[in-house]
Amino acid sequence: MSGISNSTLKTHKFSALLILIILFVGGCSPGHGEGGALSKKQVLKLYPDADLFEFDGYVYKTGVDWIEDEELTKDEQIGVISEGMANKLPVGSKIFSVKEKKPILIVEYNGLEKRYLIQLGE
Numbered sequence: 001m002s003g004i005s006n007s008t009l010k011t012h013k014f015s016a017l018l019i020l021i022i023l024f025v026g027g028c029s030p031g032h033g034e035g036g037a038l039s040k041k042q043v044l045k046l047y048p049d050a051d052l053f054e055f056d057g058y059v060y061k062t063g064v065d066w067i068e069d070e071e072l073t074k075d076e077q078i079g080v081i082s083e084g085m086a087n088k089l090p091v092g093s094k095i096f097s098v099k100e101k102k103p104i105l106i107v108e109y110n111g112l113e114k115r116y117l118i119q120l121g122e
Contacts, residue, residue: 036120036121037057037058037059037118037119037120037121038059038119038120038121039059040052040054040059040087042059042119042121043059043061043119044087047061047063050063050087051063051087051088051089051114052086052087052088052116052119053081053085053086053087053089053095053107053116054085054086055078055079055085055095055105056079058118058119059118059119060105060116060117060118060119061116061117061119062107062114062115062116062117064115064117067104067115067117068115070100070102070104070115071100072098072099072100072102072104072106072115073098073099073100074096074098074099074106074108074113075096075097075098075099076096076097077094077095077096078095078096078097078105079094079095080092080093080094080095081093081094081095081107081109089107089109089114090109090110092109093107093108093109094107094108094109095107096108103117103118103120104116104117104118105118
């Protein structure tokens with residue numbers, strides 16, 4: 001015999017199984033393994049009904065609960081939505097940065113304001 005007890009083997013098998021479960025569950029989170037900035041196609045695959053736009057090489061999406069609770073101060077206008085840039089925003093919508101230097105932009109159109117969060121993978 002190798003000197004390893006039956007309880008030690010069971011402990012090692014349980015540990016290995018637990019590690020596999022953690023790796024599997026962790027690999028199922030949105031954006032996992034995508035690395036860096038997500039493309040419009042990747043975001044729409046994760047969130048088929050997403051309201052998004054592309055700006056300065058990044059994709060921004062609205063409908064993220066926690067950004068609605070953030071205290072943000074609209075800063076300067078940094079762009080305008082043009083044809084093909086957004087899937088739900090009207091052309092001519094104004095894009096603003098925020099003073100707090102967060103990865104959030106504010107879009108203004110027809111008297112409405114929406115907050116959009118940059119979409120990054122893990």
